[in-house]
Amino acid sequence: xxxxxxxxxxIIAGGGAIVHAVEVEGLTKVYPPAGKTGKPLRAVxxxxxxxxxxxVFGFLGPNGAGKTTTIRMLTGLARPTAGSAxxxxxxxxxxxxxxxxxxxxxxxxxxxxxxxxxxxxxxxAMQLYGVPRPERGPRANQLLARFGLAxxxxxxxxxxxxxxxxxxxxxxxxxxxxxxxFLDEPTTGLDVMxxxxxxxxxxxxxxxxxxxxxxxxxxxxxxxLCDRVAIIVQGRxxxxxxxxxxxxxxxxxxxxxxxLADEQGVTETRGIESDDIAAAAHSMLAGAAGRRLLAxxxxxxxxxxVFVELTGLxxxxxxxxxGGKG
Amino acid sequence: xxxxxxxxxxxxxxxxxxxxxxWKDLRAYYLKPPNISWGILLPFAxxxxxxxxxxxxxxxxxxGLLGLTILFGTSxxxxxxxxxxxxxxxxxxxxxxxxxxxxLLAGKMLGGMIFGLTVTxxxxxxxxxxxxxxxxxxxxLFLALLFSAVAFAALGAFVSVTVKEVFEAQTLANFIRxxxxxxxxxxxPVTSMPVALQVVARILPLTYAVEALRAALGQGAGSLLGVDxxxxxxxxxxxxxxxxxxxxxxxx
Numbered sequence: 001x002x003x004x005x006x007x008x009x010x011i012i013a014g015g016g017a018i019v020h021a022v023e024v025e026g027l028t029k030v031y032p033p034a035g036k037t038g039k040p041l042r043a044v045x046x047x048x049x050x051x052x053x054x055x056v057f058g059f060l061g062p063n064g065a066g067k068t069t070t071i072r073m074l075t076g077l078a079r080p081t082a083g084s085a086x087x088x089x090x091x092x093x094x095x096x097x098x099x100x101x102x103x104x105x106x107x108x109x110x111x112x113x114x115x116x117x118x119x120x121x122x123x124x125a126m127q128l129y130g131v132p133r134p135e136r137g138p139r140a141n142q143l144l145a146r147f148g149l150a151x152x153x154x155x156x157x158x159x160x161x162x163x164x165x166x167x168x169x170x171x172x173x174x175x176x177x178x179x180x181x182f183l184d185e186p187t188t189g190l191d192v193m194x195x196x197x198x199x200x201x202x203x204x205x206x207x208x209x210x211x212x213x214x215x216x217x218x219x220x221x222x223x224x225l226c227d228r229v230a231i232i233v234q235g236r237x238x239x240x241x242x243x244x245x246x247x248x249x250x251x252x253x254x255x256x257x258x259x260l261a262d263e264q265g266v267t268e269t270r271g272i273e274s275d276d277i278a279a280a281a282h283s284m285l286a287g288a289a290g291r292r293l294l295a296x297x298x299x300x301x302x303x304x305x306v307f308v309e310l311t312g313l314x315x316x317x318x319x320x321x322x323g324g325k326g
Numbered sequence: 327x328x329x330x331x332x333x334x335x336x337x338x339x340x341x342x343x344x345x346x347x348x349w350k351d352l353r354a355y356y357l358k359p360p361n362i363s364w365g366i367l368l369p370f371a372x373x374x375x376x377x378x379x380x381x382x383x384x385x386x387x388x389x390g391l392l393g394l395t396i397l398f399g400t401s402x403x404x405x406x407x408x409x410x411x412x413x414x415x416x417x418x419x420x421x422x423x424x425x426x427x428x429x430l431l432a433g434k435m436l437g438g439m440i441f442g443l444t445v446t447x448x449x450x451x452x453x454x455x456x457x458x459x460x461x462x463x464x465x466x467l468f469l470a471l472l473f474s475a476v477a478f479a480a481l482g483a484f485v486s487v488t489v490k491e492v493f494e495a496q497t498l499a500n501f502i503r504x505x506x507x508x509x510x511x512x513x514x515p516v517t518s519m520p521v522a523l524q525v526v527a528r529i530l531p532l533t534y535a536v537e538a539l540r541a542a543l544g545q546g547a548g549s550l551l552g553v554d555x556x557x558x559x560x561x562x563x564x565x566x567x568x569x570x571x572x573x574x575x576x577x578x
Contacts, residue, residue, distance in 0.1 A: 075422055079578050097336060100424040111415035115354040127346040128423040130339065172419075 021180045021211040022051035022074060026083035029069050029235075043069040045235035046083065051213060053179075056206050058226030059215040060307070066235035067215040068108065071182050074213075075105050088179060101129065104173035104181040108188065110165035114158035118149055118168055121157055122175050129176035143171040148197065163194025170198065180211040187221060199225060223303040233311050246306045255299040256280045260291040267294060336426070343425030347433025348440065355407050356441040365402075365445035369395040370452075376513065385457050389540035390512030393532055395449050396474045397506065400442025401499060404482035408434055409495040412486070421577070428570050435479035435566075442475050461544025466551060470538035473558040477531050480565035487572045506532040511540075531561040 029044040044066040051057040059067050072078035074087055076096040085092045087099045112121045122140040131139065144150045147167040152160060160168065166186065173181055186202065187195040202225055205212050216222050222229050223243050230240040239246060255273035258281075262268075270288075274280035277298055285293065355361075369391050376387050411417035420430050454462075485499045508514075509523055510532030516524055527533045538554035 077418065077421060077577060097339065097424050097426065100422060101339070105422050107415065107418060109415050111419060113350070113354050113416055114414075116350070120353075124346065124350050125419075127350075128343055128420070128425065130342055130424075 020050045020086070021053045021055075021088060022049075022057075022213065023086040024049050024070075024074075024083070025085070027070065027073060027080055027085050028082040029066070029073060029078060030081040042235055044073070044080075047232070047235070047237055048083075049230055049237060049240055051211060052227075053211055054206070054209050055227040056202065056212040056214060056225050058222040058229040059213065059232065060217065060219070060222050060229050061215075061232040062217065062311070064234075065232045067232065068184055069235075070232075071105070071184055071213070071215065075103060075182060076100060101176075102179050104176065104178035106170045106173040106181070106183050106186060108184040110162075110169040112157045112165070112169055112172060115156060117154045117156055118144060118160065118164075119153045121168060122172055125172040125175040131176050139175065143175060147171045147201065163190050163197075166190060166194065167198060167201075170201070174205075174210075178210070180213065181205065182213045184215050185217070186214065187216070187218065195221075219303045219307055229303070231307065231310055238310050239306075243303055246303065247301045250301055250306050250309045254301075256284065257297045257299050258284050258288065259294040259297075260288050261294050262291055271299065339424050340426050340429035343420075343423060344429045344433040344436060347420060347425070347430060348436030351407055351434065351437030352440060356403055356437055361403060361441070362445065365395075365399045365441070366448050368398060369449050386545065387513070388453050388457060389543055389545060390510075390536050391453070392446060392450060392471075392539050393474065393510065393536040394507065394512055396442050396446045396471060396535065397478050397503060397532055398442075399445040400438045400475050400478040401482035401485070401503070403441060404434065404438030404479060405485040405495045405499045406492055407437070408483060408486035409489060409492050413490075413492065427574060428566075431483050431566070431569055431573070435476070435483055438479040438482050439475040442478065443471060446471060446475075463542050463544065466542035467539070469555060470535070470542045470551070473538065473555045473562075474531075474535035477535070477558040477561045477565070480562045480569065481531065484565045484569045484572075487569050487576070503532075506530045509533070511536045531558060534558050534561075 025048050027044055027047040028042070031041040031043055033040050047066075047070060059070065061067055069078065073080050074085055074092060076092060076099065080092070088102050090096075090099045092099060113124070116124065119140050122143055123136050126136045126139065141150070141153075144153055147170070149160075149164060149168060149171070152164060157165065157168065170183065170186060173183070183202065187198050190198065199221065202212060202214065206227075212225075214222075214226065226243065228240065228242050229246060231238045231246075239249070241249070253273040253275055254277060255271055256277055257269060257271040259267055259269050268291075270284060272280045272284055281296060372394060373384070373387065373391055377384055408417065411420075420433075421427075423430075425433070481502070482499070485502065486495055489495045489498055505526075506512075509519070509527045510516075510530050511527065512532070516527045516533055516537075519527065534554040534557040538551055538558070541551040541554070
């Protein structure tokens with residue numbers, strides 16, 4: 001049976017007010033030691049969080065933080081060592097098949113079939129999920145158009161560019177109209193244009209009411225796309241809030257920055273933190289007599305500031321670590 | 327609150343997944359001209375080699391030849407295909423789909439079986455034209471081919487989940503298959519071998535496949551076809567369960 005024909009699963013928890021697409025309680029994954037002298041690896045350590053239906057949920061953390069392991073447990077590719085997880089109201093331990101029918105997963109590596117064309121890859125994805133035959137062709141064409149791949153319809157997956165492969169892998173995860181889609185590092189390693197197109201696509205999913213569980217190590221991406229962001233480090237949840245909520249947590253006032261130039265054209269940037277931006281601007285300009293004013297900017301704490309403060313890691317270090325991995 | 331899902335739905339999901347996985351593999355990997363020509367060429371190369379040595383005994387070689395064809399046709403590509411997909415990550419797509427593990431593996435086996443049977447039928451047609459159809463028990467021949475194909479497909483799946491790299495899959499498959507060529511009664515009847523080797527022959531599935539084919543082709547005086555089919559079935563079940571178990575363990 002195809003998902004669209006199924007009654008909407010009852011995923012109303014408790015009094016019926018909160019609807020959770022994902023509900024995780026004390027989720028833990030311990031991998032046995034590699035080799036005789038090694039220690040067991042606690043990849044995920046007592047995670048608890050909930051993802052509301054229809055939200056874009058960001059899962060942010062450095063490489064090796066346990067992001068992918070968490071996704072693997074939520075999608076049935078790995079068994080939790082301890083704790084519980086419910087996806088769309090079903091328990092991952094006892095009802096993984098009904099979960100699988102309702103979710104889409106785009107792993108970090110584009111993993112479609114090299115030998116099949118772009119269109120055939122989408123059709124096969126739909127076949128596996130029981131999309132009725134008459135709907136497969138039109139749906140495949142619609143997805144190809146939406147992801148800018150209409151002209152590559154008959155091209156084998158192997159012949160596509162990196163960005164196109166990524167886009168098609170995400171399209172395949174959406175082919176059976178899942179209620180919840182897991183996107184693991186969707187824009188990693190893509191050129192600027194491809195990444196921008198994909199982000200636009202992900203933003204569009206929210207409009208359609210699809211819940212998006214997104215892992216990323218691009219702070220800017222999380223800031224732009226996500227309703228709420230969970231930050232995990234070494235398998236533990238460090239923070240979980242809206243982007244604005246996270247920013248409000250750190251002790252930095254908004255501020256103002258002015259860029260001035262003297263007669264020789266040498267520029268100077270001055271900054272000041274204050275709750276009263278107007279007063280701050282006034283005082284800074286008063287102290288800049290005789291110079292040319294090039295720009296006045298308001299400065300607010302970024303998600304990057306939050307990340308650095310909460311994790312003690314620099315965002316740059318995180319990106320480099322990732323880049324080193326390939 | 328947990329919701330029950332009807333066993334019927336699970337079963338239809340599994341069945342649909344099985345068929346489409348098999349069909350996808352056939353399209354993506356098996357039904358490419360080089361595979362088909364290679365699959366058909368190999369048994370005739372064996373036959374030619376044998377014919378040059380002993381032109382008179384070709385007819386007696388037919389059951390062994392069909393057994394070899396179905397063994398290689400079914401297991402070769404399949405073991406490579408599964409290992410390859412596990413390597414590239416494409417296999418994960420199937421693990422994420424609403425298809426349970428045994429059905430997923432059965433789908434993988436289906437691709438190998440259909441390819442193996444297709445190649446074997448092509449060889450069969452040529453053989454029948456050359457040697458005639460006297461004494462052939464068609465229903466039994468059909469059963470013998472089918473049981474052999476399932477058993478060898480299970481062997482291919484088993485090989486693929488015990489290794490990590492494609493070359494290892496090929497090496498292991500050959501390590502298992504080559505002794506069978508010599509001890510499985512293809513060129514030399516099992517009964518004419520030393521007792522120790524006869525014991526070894528009895529633990530090789532090809533022995534039973536060739537015996538069953540020999541009986542179905544009307545050459546096996548007094549051989550027990552039912553026992554052969556039962557033995558092939560036992561190999562299938564054993565290898566299949568071991569494969570499912572190994573794969574499930576990897577997913578823990």
